[in-house]
Amino acid sequence: xxxxxxxxxxxxxxxxxxxxxxxxxxxxxxxxxxxxxxxxxxxxxxxxxxxxxxxxxxxxxxxxxxxxxxxxxxxxxxxxxxxxxxxxxxxxxxxxxxxxxxxxxxxxxxxxxxxxxxxxxxxxxxxxxxxxxxxxxxxxxxxxxxxxxxxxxxxxxxxxxxxxxxxxxxxxxxxxxxx
Amino acid sequence: xxxxxxxxxxxxxxxxxxxxxxxxxxxxxxxxxxxxxxxxxxxxxxxxxxxxxxxxxxxxxxxxxxxxxxxxxxxxxxxxxxxxxxxxxxxxxxxxxxxxxxxxxxxxxxxxxxxxxxxxxxxxxxxxxxxxxxxxxxxxxxxxxxxxxxxxxxxxxxxxxxxxxxxxxxxxxxxxxxxxxxxxxxxxxxxxxxxxxxxxxxxxxxxxxxxxxxxxxxxxxxxxxxxxxxxxxxxxxxxxxxxxxxxxxxxxxxxxxxxxxxxxxxxxxxxxxxxxxxxxxxxxxxxxxxxxxxxxxxxxxxxxxxxxxxxxxxxxxxxxxxxxxxxxxxxxxxxxxxxxxxxxxxxxxxxxxxxxxxxxxxxxxxxxxxxxxxxxxxxxxxxxxxxxxxxxxxxxxxxxxxxxxxxxxxxxxxxxxxxxxxxxxxxxxxxxxxxxxxxxxxxxxxxxxxxxxxxxxxxxxxxxxxxxxxxxxxxxxxxxxxxxxxxxxxxxxxxxxxxxxxxxxxxxxxxxxxxxxxxxxxxxxxxxxxxxxxxxxxxxxxxxxx
Amino acid sequence: xxxxxxxxxxxxxxxxxxxxxxxxxxxxxxxxxxxxxxxxxxxxxxxxxxxxxxxxxxxxxxxxxxxxxxxxxxxxxxxxxxxxxxxxxxxxxxxxxxxxxxxxxxxxxxxxxxxxxxxxxxxxxxxxxxxxxxxxxxxxxxxxxxxxxxxxxxxxxxx
Numbered sequence: 001x002x003x004x005x006x007x008x009x010x011x012x013x014x015x016x017x018x019x020x021x022x023x024x025x026x027x028x029x030x031x032x033x034x035x036x037x038x039x040x041x042x043x044x045x046x047x048x049x050x051x052x053x054x055x056x057x058x059x060x061x062x063x064x065x066x067x068x069x070x071x072x073x074x075x076x077x078x079x080x081x082x083x084x085x086x087x088x089x090x091x092x093x094x095x096x097x098x099x100x101x102x103x104x105x106x107x108x109x110x111x112x113x114x115x116x117x118x119x120x121x122x123x124x125x126x127x128x129x130x131x132x133x134x135x136x137x138x139x140x141x142x143x144x145x146x147x148x149x150x151x152x153x154x155x156x157x158x159x160x161x162x163x164x165x166x167x168x169x170x171x172x173x174x175x176x177x178x179x
Numbered sequence: 180x181x182x183x184x185x186x187x188x189x190x191x192x193x194x195x196x197x198x199x200x201x202x203x204x205x206x207x208x209x210x211x212x213x214x215x216x217x218x219x220x221x222x223x224x225x226x227x228x229x230x231x232x233x234x235x236x237x238x239x240x241x242x243x244x245x246x247x248x249x250x251x252x253x254x255x256x257x258x259x260x261x262x263x264x265x266x267x268x269x270x271x272x273x274x275x276x277x278x279x280x281x282x283x284x285x286x287x288x289x290x291x292x293x294x295x296x297x298x299x300x301x302x303x304x305x306x307x308x309x310x311x312x313x314x315x316x317x318x319x320x321x322x323x324x325x326x327x328x329x330x331x332x333x334x335x336x337x338x339x340x341x342x343x344x345x346x347x348x349x350x351x352x353x354x355x356x357x358x359x360x361x362x363x364x365x366x367x368x369x370x371x372x373x374x375x376x377x378x379x380x381x382x383x384x385x386x387x388x389x390x391x392x393x394x395x396x397x398x399x400x401x402x403x404x405x406x407x408x409x410x411x412x413x414x415x416x417x418x419x420x421x422x423x424x425x426x427x428x429x430x431x432x433x434x435x436x437x438x439x440x441x442x443x444x445x446x447x448x449x450x451x452x453x454x455x456x457x458x459x460x461x462x463x464x465x466x467x468x469x470x471x472x473x474x475x476x477x478x479x480x481x482x483x484x485x486x487x488x489x490x491x492x493x494x495x496x497x498x499x500x501x502x503x504x505x506x507x508x509x510x511x512x513x514x515x516x517x518x519x520x521x522x523x524x525x526x527x528x529x530x531x532x533x534x535x536x537x538x539x540x541x542x543x544x545x546x547x548x549x550x551x552x553x554x555x556x557x558x559x560x561x562x563x564x565x566x567x568x569x570x571x572x573x574x575x576x577x578x579x580x581x582x583x584x585x586x587x588x589x590x591x592x593x594x595x596x597x598x599x600x601x602x603x604x605x606x607x608x609x610x611x612x613x614x615x616x617x618x619x620x621x622x623x624x625x626x627x628x629x630x631x632x633x634x635x636x637x638x639x640x641x642x643x644x645x646x647x648x649x650x651x652x653x654x655x656x657x658x659x660x661x662x663x664x665x666x667x668x669x670x671x672x673x674x675x676x677x678x679x680x681x682x683x684x685x686x687x688x689x690x691x692x693x694x695x696x697x698x699x700x701x702x703x704x705x706x707x708x709x710x711x712x713x714x715x716x717x718x719x720x721x722x723x724x725x
Numbered sequence: 726x727x728x729x730x731x732x733x734x735x736x737x738x739x740x741x742x743x744x745x746x747x748x749x750x751x752x753x754x755x756x757x758x759x760x761x762x763x764x765x766x767x768x769x770x771x772x773x774x775x776x777x778x779x780x781x782x783x784x785x786x787x788x789x790x791x792x793x794x795x796x797x798x799x800x801x802x803x804x805x806x807x808x809x810x811x812x813x814x815x816x817x818x819x820x821x822x823x824x825x826x827x828x829x830x831x832x833x834x835x836x837x838x839x840x841x842x843x844x845x846x847x848x849x850x851x852x853x854x855x856x857x858x859x860x861x862x863x864x865x866x867x868x869x870x871x872x873x874x875x876x877x878x879x880x881x882x883x884x
Contacts, residue, residue, distance in 0.1 A: 012533025016467050019526060026474060027762045031865050035858040036481065036760070040503075042488045049880040063400040064812070064819040083875070084815030084829075087853040089403055089494045094502075108874050110850045110863035114831065117815070117851065119878045139882065308825075309789045318824055326822040362742055362790050383790040384744045387823035395822070404819050410748025410854060454751065473758040480755075491748045491854050700746045 042088045043106040047081065047121055051100035054079060054123040054137035058092035058101065067092060072122065075134025081119040083109060098143070128158040135159070182256035189226060193217050203426060204575065205259040205639055212264045212273050219249065219276040222260060228253045229569070230282040230556045231641070231650050234664035235290030237321050241635075245271045245296055249283070250639055250652065254574040259639045266296055275301040282556035285670065293319035307382050318390055325387065325394040350685070363699045365692065372684045377677055384700045392663040393656075398424065398632060399497055401660065405651075406492050408665065409701040411454065414447050415644045416665070416701075417496040419651045422577060423640035424498050427655050428632040434579075435623045436500040441579040442616050443487060443495070444642075445609040449520070450479045451645035452602045452609075455696050459599065460531060462690050463540055468531050475523050478516050485509060500626030510617050517610050528603055541596040545679045545691035548593055557675050558668050559647025560605070561695050563589050564597035571643040583615045595687075595694045634661075644668050646696045667701030733868055735767020738808075739777035739801070743794050744826070745784030748854030749811040753781065761857040766864050774800040779867075785813040785820055786827040794833070799842055806846035808863065812853040 028036060054077060058067050066086040072078045093101045111117065123137040135158040145152050154162055171177060186206050190197050194214040200207050210218060222228050231250040238246045245266040252259050266273050275298035277284050288306040290296050295317045297303070308318075317323065352365045362383040368376040388408060392401045405420040406413040418440055425432060457472035480490045487493035487503055495502045531537055547557070552565040562569050570587040572580045588604035590597035636655045641648055647668030654662040672695045679691050742750055756763040757770070771777050774797045786794060798807070809830035812818045817829040827833060830847065837844060850863045865871040 009533060013530060013535075015526070015530040015533070016471070019471060019523075019530065020467075023471075023474065026759050027765075028760060029765070030761060030858050030861045031871050037856075037858070038481065038485045040485055040488045042494075047880075049882050052882065054882075060397075061400070063396065063403045064816075064821065066816075082816060083851045084849055085812055085818060085821065086851065087403060087407075087492075087494075087812055087818065088489065090488075091399075091403075106874075107852065107856050107859050108862045108871075109852070110848060110859065110866050111873055111875055112846060112848045112866075114815075114847075114849055116873075116875050116877050117849065120880070122879065122881045124882060137882075312788075325824060327824050362744070362793070383787060383793075384746075384784075385787060385789060385825050386744060386785065386820045387825045388820070391820060391823055396819075407746045407748070407819065407853075410746040410751060413746070413748070470759055473755065474760065477755075477758070477760045489854075490856065491752070492746075698747070700744075 037105060037107070039105075041105050041107070042090050043104050044083060044086070044088070044109060045081070045090070045092065046102045046104050047079070047119065048100045048102065049121050051098045052079065052121055052123075053098055053100075053139040053143045054121075055097065055140055055143070057095045057097060061091045061095045063087065063089065063091070072120075075125050077123050077125060077137060079121040079123070081121075083117040083119070084114065126156065126158075128161055129156045130161045131158065133158050133160075182253065182258060186222075186226070186253075186258070186260055189221055190218060193221055202638075204257055205261060207261045207263065207637065209263045209265075212266070215249075215262065215264055216274055216276055216279060218262060220279050222251050222262075223280050226253070227255075228260065230280050231259070231639075231648075232652070232664065232666035233283055233286040233290065234652050234662070235294045235296055235319070236654065236662040237294060237319060239268050240321060244268055245294060247273055247290060247296060248652065249276070250650065252575075252641070254569055254571075257575045259575075259641070261637075261639065271296040272299055273297075274299055277301050281554050282671065282674075284674065286666070293317055295320070307385060318387065325390045352688075363697070367680070367685065367688055369685050372686070374680050374683050374685055374688060377680045379673060379676070389663055389665065392660055394659075397659050401663070402496050402498070403494060405665075406494060406496070408667070409698050410491055411451050411698060412447065412644045412646060412649075412701065413492050414496070415444055415642050415649055416651075416667075417493075418444060418578070419640050419642040419649050420653070420663075421496050421498050422642070423638045423651045423653045424632065424655065424660075426640060427636040427638035427653055428630065430499060430627065430630045430632075432500050432627060433624050434621045436625045437579045438616055438620050439501050439503075439505060439625065440496070441583075442505070442613055443483070443493060444578070445613045445616075446479060446483050446486070448609045448645045449606055450476055450483065451696075452606050453479065453524075455602060455645075455693075456599070459690065459693055460537060462693055463537055465531070465534060465537060468527070468534075468537075471527055475520055475527065478520055482513050482516050485512065497626065498632075499628070499630055500624070502626070504625055505620070510620070514614070514617065517613060521607070521610050524606060538596070540687065540690065541594070541599055543594050543596075544683060544687045545595045545694055546593050547675055547679050549591075551678045552593070552675065555675050555678075556671060557647075558671050559644070559696075560598050560601040561647065561672050561675065563587065563601045565593040566591040569648075571641050571648045575641055577640070577642060579616060582619060583612050585612050595690060598694050646698060646701075647672065649701075667698070669695070669698045669701050673697065735769070736778050736864070736867065737769050737771045737776055738779050738781045739771055739774045739797070740781045741783070741794060741797055743782060743784040743790045743814075744787035745811065745813050749783040749813070749852075752854050752857055753783070753810070753860065756857045756860050761861055763857075763861055763864060766861075766868065768864055774798070775802065777801055777805075779806045779808050781808050781810055782814050782830060782833075783810045785817045785829050786833055788825050788827065791827060791836075795836070795840070795842070798837070798844070803843075804845040806848065806867075807844055808848045808850065808867075810850050810852075810860070810863075811855050812851055815849045815851050818853065 056069050059069055064085045064087055066082045068080050070078055070080050090103050093103055125134040126136050126138050126141050127134055141155040145155055187199055190208050194210045198209040228251040231252045233249045236246045247264050249262045287298050292307045348369055350367045364380040366378045367374050402417050406417040408416045453472055453476040457469045460468035484490045487495045547565045549566045552562055552567055568589050585608045588601050632655055634655055634657055638653055640651050649668055650666045652664040653660050809815050814830050820826045821828050850859055852859050
């Protein structure tokens with residue numbers, strides 16, 4: 001399509017009127033009409049609290065750290081989703097082990113108060129049966145046991161107590177002291 | 180294999196003790212710094228290669244030295260040549276090759292700002308970091324954390340401070356100006372209506388991407404960062420990074436994934452060129468053309484959303500393949516939309532060519548002669564509009580481009596009209612490529628699940644973006660890249676603006692700046708600062724301006 | 726805080742790109758093209774901050790562009806609002822902790838407060854990049870034509 005092939009005429013620019021007339025008005029009057037959103041559009045995510053186990057796989061996969069595990073009070077752990085920083089990549093949906101996260105097509109997210117943009121899922125923590133400390137979440141413990149029933153003895157102990165038990169078992173078996 | 184042996188011979192002739200190994204289409208040579216200049220001359224001028232980029236790297240934790248990689252490219256044979264030199268960790272100094280290879284100016288200064296490597300035999304200046312950045316803090320060194328924030332002292336900028344020996348009145352354009360969408364600062368020195376010189380202070384968009392990629396993120400997360408280097412040409416950055424890691428680790432992705440990547444790359448090219456044509460005629464005052472071009476472009480955005488899930492920053496690329504598939508219904512929809520786009524675009528271009536002010540203002544302005552284009556190694560439509568026949572899709576085929584036939588439009592005049600016509604022709608070529616690809620789409624999986632990325636491998640990956648060639652250089656580490664260098668196409672094209680704007684009337688300046696299709700967010704992903712708080716000085720070696 | 730009265734009329738906007746990747750900026754241009762005409766609400770892009778009611782801010786604010794952003798905001802006459810467009814401006818996006826970035830509008834508001842520059846309203850529009858329809862919805866929200874749809878949710882997980 002080089003310049004030589006295109007026929008040039010003096011009033012050729014008036015063709016723009018023909019083009020404009022033929023296209024007509026293409027505006028979609030959005031708030032009063034349906035917008036042009038396809039069914040593949042990636043919008044805000046929705047976390048189902050009946051399935052979330054608080055494992056943090058989504059937290060590791062999220063590039064901008066929009067999903068975070070925060071401590072709300074001593075030992076209580078919550079999953080916080082900050083819509084303001086989300087990049088809508090849906091990687092969290094790819095990696096969630098229980099399928100608790102679902103994608104929606106919502107894009108009408110504007111607000112004048114930034115605290116509207118936080119979604120929080122509050123979890124029940126596990127309590128160690130030896131020292132009473134709070135750690136991880138109860139749901140996570142249940143999930144781990146369903147996947148590998150062997151660990152049922154350990155799931156109620158927090159990591160420090162677990163380690164001490166294991167060291168004690170070595171001492172009993174082989175003698176000596178493990179410092 | 181002949182070409183590779185020729186390069187090995189050339190390198191060994193100058194430096195017999197060079198340590199050379201060949202991997203795929205790249206020749207890696209470790210040489211001593213005393214022979215660097217002779218080798219650069221031999222490769223750049225005698226063997227007629229182009230200069231791609233240079234990357235500095237902090238390898239003190241691996242072998243105790245700083246390293247600098249100069250990357251050259253041979254397009255006729257489809258090869259990359261990487262020269263590696265080491266620098267002493269206590270006092271890193273290397274010879275500069277700027278007088279032999281003028282295109283190496285900015286990347287040497289970038290290595291100096293970010294790593295502290297000094298270059299002897301040239302005038303040095305601060306390029307990337309802001310004026311008040313402390314002198315001894317080099318962000319890319321491994322001991323400096325990615326979130327170190329020095330005390331923020333906000334200094335006011337001075338305009339037209341340049342010494343009064345330069346003639347003319349200084350006219351600042353930017354950083355926030357209605358004609359520009361991005362913050363960039365140009366100072367045009369005019370005598371009457373004629374522009375005599377230009378200074379550029381950019382790098383307002385530096386966000387520390389390379390440092391983030393090396394410290395906070397994992398391999399799969401860097402794909403999403405790479406996509407956000409630029410909002411207009413983001414997908415090709417993501418493809419380039421994924422290809423670099425796949426080359427370094429030796430991963431072979433499924434054929435269907437290669438085809439899908441190529442299809443989305445061409446969709447991106449069409450949308451980017453239509454955007455540029457609309458903005459260019461808007462700068463000339465023809466808003467009718469702007470509105471109609473963007474009306475046609477909306478169809479392309481809708482099929483991009485249908486294919487990938489988002490209108491821009493598609494997010495479908497991962498190492499090992501893609502995340503979203505194409506079914507028969509989508510294929511048919513894409514073909515229908517392409518028919519509409521082709522018909523309406525032809526009619527619109529025919530109309531625009533008849534508008535008197537467009538042709539008069541495009542023809543004969545902003546000329547870039549062929550020798551200057553070769554010296555500065557410009558890329559993309561800027562090079563093809565000045566008679567240099569370079570296109571990475573044809574010379575170093577990647578993804579599925581070896582399965583399709585297409586022409587590469589080249590025009591010889593070097594003015595704004597040539598660059599305009601190159602882009603118009605490329606839209607038609609892209610439409611034809613998508614049709615061929617959809618026709619030959621193979622069946623199969625779209626992603627590899629299990630793969631392993633070993634440490635310490637290097638790779639260079641080159642992709643043709645809508646603006647030119649884009650290069651990513653990676654060295655793999657454990658769980659995340661050890662060094663990731665991005666050289667965006669506009670980085671290479673901006674120094675050519677000095678040639679193009681000389682002796683032009685002032686009214687043509689915005690169009691000339693826009694004709695290289697500048698994408699400053701691609702350029703600025705690194706930091707450059709001027710040491711004395713002064714603006715960056717352009718290199719005097721080329722044109723003797725001081 | 727109640728909606729200031731001036732916002733019911735047409736809003737003149739000054740587009741301020743503080744280091745964004747341009748994705749949101751071309752969607753701002755897209756909003757002015759025929760498919761999603763924002764000019765039916767009276768929105769206009771102006772050439773100087775002195776003519777503007779609202780600053781349309783995109784991008785996480787980089788160190789290099791911070792002095793210029795402060796000068797531009799200071800130059801806007803009162804009453805003035807800031808519209809934070811996109812994930813970069815609302816929370817800093819992927820580079821919220823990088824060495825060369827301030828971190829988005831929440832951090833900028835702290836700096837503005839230190840210097841005594843007052844702003845009469847801030848609106849946040851998430852998205853990466855922002856859809857043109859999201860921008861039109863935000864304009865409708867500012868003018869009071871559509872109700873606010875997003876609500877904060879706190880869900881407690883039972884055993």
